[in-house]
Amino acid sequence: MRGLYKILLIVAGSIALYSCKSDEPIENRPTLVVEGWIEDGMPPVVILTKTLNFSTELTPLTDIEDYIIKWAKVSVSDGNKTVVLTGKYAPEYFPPYIYTTGHMLGQAGRTYSITVEYDNFHATAQTSIPEPPDVKDYRVVPSAQNDTLYQIEVLLQDNNPETDYYQAFVKNKVKSKQYLSAYMGSFNDDILSIGTYIPIFNGVEAIVEKFSPFYTKNDSISVKIAHIDHHSYEFWDQYSKNVQMPSNMFLTSVSWIPTNITGGIGYWCGMGCWYKNIAISDYISTK
Numbered sequence: 283m284r285g286l287y288k289i290l291l292i293v294a295g296s297i298a299l300y301s302c303k304s305d306e307p308i309e310n311r312p313t314l315v316v317e318g319w320i321e322d323g324m325p326p327v328v329i330l331t332k333t334l335n336f337s338t339e340l341t342p343l344t345d346i347e348d349y350i351i352k353w354a355k356v357s358v359s360d361g362n363k364t365v366v367l368t369g370k371y372a373p374e375y376f377p378p379y380i381y382t383t384g385h386m387l388g389q390a391g392r393t394y395s396i397t398v399e400y401d402n403f404h405a406t407a408q409t410s411i412p413e414p415p416d417v418k419d420y421r422v423v424p425s426a427q428n429d430t431l432y433q434i435e436v437l438l439q440d441n442n443p444e445t446d447y448y449q450a451f452v453k454n455k456v457k458s459k460q461y462l463s464a465y466m467g468s469f470n471d472d473i474l475s476i477g478t479y480i481p482i483f484n485g486v487e488a489i490v491e492k493f494s495p496f497y498t499k500n501d502s503i504s505v506k507i508a509h510i511d512h513h514s515y516e517f518w519d520q521y522s523k524n525v526q527m528p529s530n531m532f533l534t535s536v537s538w539i540p541t542n543i544t545g546g547i548g549y550w551c552g553m554g555c556w557y558k559n560i561a562i563s564d565y566i567s568t569k
Contacts, residue, residue, distance in 0.1 A: 314351075314403040314546035318396055320388040321508075321553045322411050326358045328367060328381040330398065333547075354400035356381040360392055374459040388552065390414065396550045407543045407550035412509040414554035415448060416440065420505070421479065422497075422565035431496035432562050434505060435479035440471040447471075447515035449553075451506040452485035454497075461506050462486055465495040468519040482507070503560045508553035513542045517549045 318328035330351035356367040367381035388394065390413045398405040419437040440446050450467035453460060462485025469480065482505055483495035497503060510518070517540050541547045 314398065314400065314405050314543075316396070316398055316405055316407070316543050316546050316548035316550060318407075318549070319551040319553055320358070320394050320409070320411065321555050322388050322390040322414055324388055325382050325384060325386060326367065326388070326394070326396070327375075328356050328396065328398075329375060329377060329379070330354050330356070330381065330400070331377060332403075350377045350379050351400055352379055354381070354398055354403075356399075357397045358383070358386060359395045359397075360386065360389075361395075376460060390554050394550075394552060398546070403546065405543050405545035409514065409542070409550050409552035410511050411552035412446070412511060412554045415507050415509045415556045417507065417556045417558075419479075420558060420560070422560065422562055425496045428496070431494065431498060432566070433496050434482045434503065434560060436482055436505070436507065437479050438471075438474055438507075440474050442471070445470055445472070445512075447510050447512060449508045449510055449515070449518045450482045451508065452482065453504040453506070454485060455502040455504060456500065458485065461504070463518065463522060465493075466522060468515060468522045470515065497562050499563050499566055501562045503562065505558045505560060507556045508551075509555070510551055510553055513540075514549060514551040514553075516540045517542065517551070 313333045315331045315333060316328065317330075318326065320326040331349050332351060333349075352369055354369070356369075357364055358367060359365075363386065365383050365386045367383045369379065369381050372378055372380045388411050390411045393408060393410045395408045396406065416439045417436050418439050421435050422432050423435060425431040425433055438448070447470045448468070450464035450469075451461035452464045452467075453462070465483040465486050466481075467483070473480065484493075484497060486493065520539050539547075542550060
């Protein structure tokens with residue numbers, strides 16, 4: 283219920299998202315919000331909601347599900363095959379209702395389009411899946427600020443002459459069921475150099491009074507580093523800069539976030555991913 287309550291705090295007027303292709307703000311009315319991704323070797327996952335009106339302050343818990351869209355037609359195409367996704371409850375996600383399928387897996391190098399039809403909403407988007415990142419090494423080191431806290435660092439190799447873009451996600455298995463955008467987790471290969479480790483900070487949870495980007499010795503972490511395209515990077519980079527609190531894009535007072543969704547807001551993101559499970563205690567010296 284914690285995640286469900288948070289969605290009620292959405293205020294469309296405070297979001298004022300803009301399209302990547304336009305400088306005109308979306309009008310203050312209920313708007314379709316698409317959060318969708320497809321990974322290399324994984325099925326597509328799509329979460330659909332609609333924004334609250336600007337005048338809405340709080341909504342009773344019994345009304346929360348009114349803003350989760352459950353009966354949309356969601357189609358994903360790889361150019362050769364089109365699959366209609368199936369909606370289902372999924373408590374490990376926020377909001378806990380997703381559209382997915384067992385009849386399509388993402389493949390690096392391919393382009394995928396999405397179409398969403400619901401009531402008067404019609405939204406489309408397109409994305410491509412890059413190759414998974416080439417992670418050569420990772421390590422856990424004490425924080426320079428506090429020797430009882432720790433940070434995770436990864437060593438990436440990127441030999442592509444063109445610019446590559448990345449987004450880090452973190453799931454703290456002790457505290458969360460889902461991956462959260464890592465604090466300062468958007469970067470491109472401009473910061474990569476031979477032998478340079480990149481810090482992967484803690485995931486940013488929604489509406490917390492205290493936040494630390496570092497890990498404790500009892501944390502069990504799953505790190506996900508996604509190689510993404512430029513449009514997806516624009517979304518996550520701006521989101522990370524403006525939204526240091528939410529785990530979900532609705533819960534924000536940010537003034538501008540790009541979107542690649544035509545007919546709505548949000549993102550449709552192709553990802554080539556590297557995963558690693560890390561128990562912090564395994565890397566702490568007992569000497």
